[in-house]
Amino acid sequence: MKVVRRGVAVLALLLTAATLYAQQPAVTVQADADLIPALEALIAAYDEPVAFAEGEAALIATTDPALLPPMGVAPHFLPGAFFVVNDPAAADFVEFAISADGQQALIDAGLLPASVTITDQRGNVLEIPQPVRRVITPYSLATYMVYGVDAEDRLVAGGYLGARTPLGIERMTAIDARFPELSGYVMNQREINVEEVANLDPDVIFTSARSAWLDTVAELGIPVVLFQGESPELLIEAMRITGQVFGPHAQARAEAWIAYYQEIVDRVVEQTSELAEDERPSVLIVGQEALRVVSGEMYQTDIVAAAGGRSVSADLTGAWNDVNLEQIVLWNPDVIVIVPYSNVTPEDLLNSPEWQIVSAVQNGRVLKMPSWVAPWDTPVPDSVLGVIWLTQALFPDLVDIDCAAETVRFFDAFYQHDITLEDAAAVCGAGA
Amino acid sequence: MTKPRSQRQWLYYGLLLLPFGLIVFSLMIGLYTIPVENVLRALTSLVYPPAADGLSSTELTLVLRVRLPRVLAACLVGASLAVTGAGFQGVFRNPLVDANLLGVMTGAGFGAALALLLELPSGVVQLMAFGFGLFAVMLAYLGSRLYDTAPMIVLTLMGILIGSFFGSLTSLLKYVADPLNTLPSITFWLLGGLTGIVWNSLPLLALTTLGGGVFFWLVRWRLNVLSLGDAEAITLGMNPDRLKLALIVCATLMTAAAVAASGVIGWIGLVIPHAARLLVGPDHQRLIPVALALGASFLLLIDNVSRTLLPTEVPLGVLTGLIGVPLLIGLLRRSARVW
Numbered sequence: 001m002k003v004v005r006r007g008v009a010v011l012a013l014l015l016t017a018a019t020l021y022a023q024q025p026a027v028t029v030q031a032d033a034d035l036i037p038a039l040e041a042l043i044a045a046y047d048e049p050v051a052f053a054e055g056e057a058a059l060i061a062t063t064d065p066a067l068l069p070p071m072g073v074a075p076h077f078l079p080g081a082f083f084v085v086n087d088p089a090a091a092d093f094v095e096f097a098i099s100a101d102g103q104q105a106l107i108d109a110g111l112l113p114a115s116v117t118i119t120d121q122r123g124n125v126l127e128i129p130q131p132v133r134r135v136i137t138p139y140s141l142a143t144y145m146v147y148g149v150d151a152e153d154r155l156v157a158g159g160y161l162g163a164r165t166p167l168g169i170e171r172m173t174a175i176d177a178r179f180p181e182l183s184g185y186v187m188n189q190r191e192i193n194v195e196e197v198a199n200l201d202p203d204v205i206f207t208s209a210r211s212a213w214l215d216t217v218a219e220l221g222i223p224v225v226l227f228q229g230e231s232p233e234l235l236i237e238a239m240r241i242t243g244q245v246f247g248p249h250a251q252a253r254a255e256a257w258i259a260y261y262q263e264i265v266d267r268v269v270e271q272t273s274e275l276a277e278d279e280r281p282s283v284l285i286v287g288q289e290a291l292r293v294v295s296g297e298m299y300q301t302d303i304v305a306a307a308g309g310r311s312v313s314a315d316l317t318g319a320w321n322d323v324n325l326e327q328i329v330l331w332n333p334d335v336i337v338i339v340p341y342s343n344v345t346p347e348d349l350l351n352s353p354e355w356q357i358v359s360a361v362q363n364g365r366v367l368k369m370p371s372w373v374a375p376w377d378t379p380v381p382d383s384v385l386g387v388i389w390l391t392q393a394l395f396p397d398l399v400d401i402d403c404a405a406e407t408v409r410f411f412d413a414f415y416q417h418d419i420t421l422e423d424a425a426a427v428c429g430a431g432a
Numbered sequence: 433m434t435k436p437r438s439q440r441q442w443l444y445y446g447l448l449l450l451p452f453g454l455i456v457f458s459l460m461i462g463l464y465t466i467p468v469e470n471v472l473r474a475l476t477s478l479v480y481p482p483a484a485d486g487l488s489s490t491e492l493t494l495v496l497r498v499r500l501p502r503v504l505a506a507c508l509v510g511a512s513l514a515v516t517g518a519g520f521q522g523v524f525r526n527p528l529v530d531a532n533l534l535g536v537m538t539g540a541g542f543g544a545a546l547a548l549l550l551e552l553p554s555g556v557v558q559l560m561a562f563g564f565g566l567f568a569v570m571l572a573y574l575g576s577r578l579y580d581t582a583p584m585i586v587l588t589l590m591g592i593l594i595g596s597f598f599g600s601l602t603s604l605l606k607y608v609a610d611p612l613n614t615l616p617s618i619t620f621w622l623l624g625g626l627t628g629i630v631w632n633s634l635p636l637l638a639l640t641t642l643g644g645g646v647f648f649w650l651v652r653w654r655l656n657v658l659s660l661g662d663a664e665a666i667t668l669g670m671n672p673d674r675l676k677l678a679l680i681v682c683a684t685l686m687t688a689a690a691v692a693a694s695g696v697i698g699w700i701g702l703v704i705p706h707a708a709r710l711l712v713g714p715d716h717q718r719l720i721p722v723a724l725a726l727g728a729s730f731l732l733l734i735d736n737v738s739r740t741l742l743p744t745e746v747p748l749g750v751l752t753g754l755i756g757v758p759l760l761i762g763l764l765r766r767s768a769r770v771w
Contacts, residue, residue: 322745
């Protein structure tokens, strides 16, 4: 008897669940007429019901730029076509539509190309079959570009600059729970294990044009996209290439980031354009050691220029340069900025008897550039925050720009990650 | 072609005085132009403070806190590397070795690389370099004690083994180092350079160089005997093993301190003793003081070029070869002496 009663109870429960499930309204979508074929393709490939509706729909599929949210970060499923999400219940469908599976459905429907042709930053023309489901990024800076275009779900392994410290690990894990798994490989510009790469079976490899192992990996026949991002123009191009590789959503993100970057630079230029050359503070950016400075060929020099300053070491060439204190006295910078990953602290210089003859030290203007995870002085999407922070540090009274508020906005838009205003203010103020 | 005795005498004392003249000259040059008079006044102010009146704090700081410690460090490092090279060549009766034979530099390089990888402060980097330099030689020595016969051969072999072991360890550290920050630090450090020298970097180096220099000076005659071979040394009433051990300990301390201050600077320990032999002959009585003076002068000269040629520092490892090889070939051509 007991067994039968229990069986009936279970049956009843299952029935109730099934009824409830059947009664649950399907996700509704309202679409522009020309987008209906694309939606039909997506709905057919999706394993839950989605219905078309007019008005009050959970989702609006449109090409109307007026409906784009601030910073343009809407989910795009076709070039120029995106969703406006009115009901969080539709989030899973949206996630599907912009995923590799959604992209595949649209390719099958003939609405998206089955492969894209890109020109990488070495000038190599590559044909990359779509969708790209697995990417590895031995070049750390490219890892953050993949995050910046919201394609981190396609990452299978990568290098992560600035995420080696306990704080960096904690923050990166909060941004992406898969971080420990993705970063668990030894791969960088100098070293990679070809067999491991073969095991990871990537569709595409993103790396630096200076990687030492290109010839070996070329044997695998996997498309290798080469980057060299040491200027704003090259960084913008690199973001655009990254977007192209991952399809319409990533492309839209890349354009949104580029627009934001240009907006920030324009805002700073507008507010500092009146300054004569001698009113611009001279800035020295120092690296891992106090006597190791950036060259004019490095991205840091462009950040200084974008922020309205003058880099004193712009005539140097190559990568990091060792100099001696006499040269620094000759430059006599107004401000010294220490990169985020340096061992040197502002106090080291401020308390050093030798450095007292440098103007920046006399005036107490020695700052450490902050970072959340990726260093803000390197060519990564986050470097826009480097421009903002440096501008605020150089012109606290002149320029109206708020590092903390922009940091919150940036991480929300490009990493889909919430940072509290207090945390952002602490980071922005840390060096100042 | 034997030169008159008086001429050789002049040459000998001239070589001994060379570093002192070069030190004064070196203080006058730099990227930042300071009039000669002001350099001299800044120096005078060390003993007579009012001499500094009217000098800017920039000039005073550059001469007394930047140039002076660096110039002295270059002399001390150069002297240490050269005299220990001469000593090792005598002890091992082999003109093709320097103090790195037993792995002191590779050990020190590993210690520094480890400290840089762990992002320890620069003082600790120096101490780790010093400590691991000594540790490597100690390992080589203890390893050689396992055998009773032909200790010098075994010691040499152990030194080479330990050296390559630490070399591999350093490569391993470079492999795991962060390419953004710790790797460049390790690479730059291993190239050698004196740009970061301040007064605080000097005490250990000064102690080992002066102490070691005096020691080598005192045993210079015994080194001559040692070069003849152990049997001759014993006949003359010496204990060659004990003397060799003392020389090795002393040379290791000096080299470890030099490497800790300046990074790995090769070449000097090998070549300067030969240059000294070309000039004053193989007698250690004169060879040791001249090696000290010549090593100091040579590294000082190289470092002057390194810090003044370009706005950026030219790595010492690049210049030692580029400047040293033509100098040495010139010396060889001028001298018919054979060593």
